[in-house]
Amino acid sequence: MLLRTISAAAIGLVFGAGIAISGMANPAKVLNFFDIFGTWDPSLLLVMGSALIVTFVGYRLVLRRPAPALDRKFHLPTKREVDVPLVAGSALFGIGWGIAGFCPGGAIPALGSGEPAPFIFVAAMIGGIWLARGIKALSARRAALA
Incomplete structure (x- = not known):
């Protein structure tokens, strides 16, 4: 565990x-x-492209192993279909990123800047997660009652 x-x-x-x-x-x-x-700045295209290449190669190498180094099995998503929650969540992510200039991966390290924006x-992100879980639970309860 340590x-x-x-x-x-x-x-x-x-x-x-x-x-x-x-x-x-x-x-x-x-x-x-x-x-x-x-004021387009294309430099992040290089960052995202590099991350995509590293991820692509990394997954190919790591998933050849029978199990991860520090766990008994890989925990990969099993859901394959594109549904409304996936599309809506992706759209909200993109809109939020475009409005705020932050995504979760960039906002967490930015907390170290001490600026109020991150x-x-x-x-707001934690509030959105809480709200989404509440809506999902309410929807599940309503479906169980129907």
Whole structure:
């Protein structure tokens, strides 16, 4: 258990450092990336493309193993269909990223800046998670009663 915790902390630190160094924790840089007809900054395209390549190769190598190094089995998603919650959640994620300039991966390391914006974003994100879970639970209860 201690090795898993240390490993998770080290991975989180490397990820957070990468986010900070690449500029993904800077909402102004992210918003300039989305402003293709104004002050467009294409540098994040390199960051995202690099992350995609590393992820693609990493998954191919890691999933060849019979099990992960620090667990008994891989915990991969089993749901394959595209449904309304997936599309709606993806749209909300994109809209939120475009409005605030933060995504969860960039907001968490940005908390270290001491600026209020990432704290407000993270609080709103936690509130949104809480609200979504409440709506899902209510929907499940209504479906059980029907």
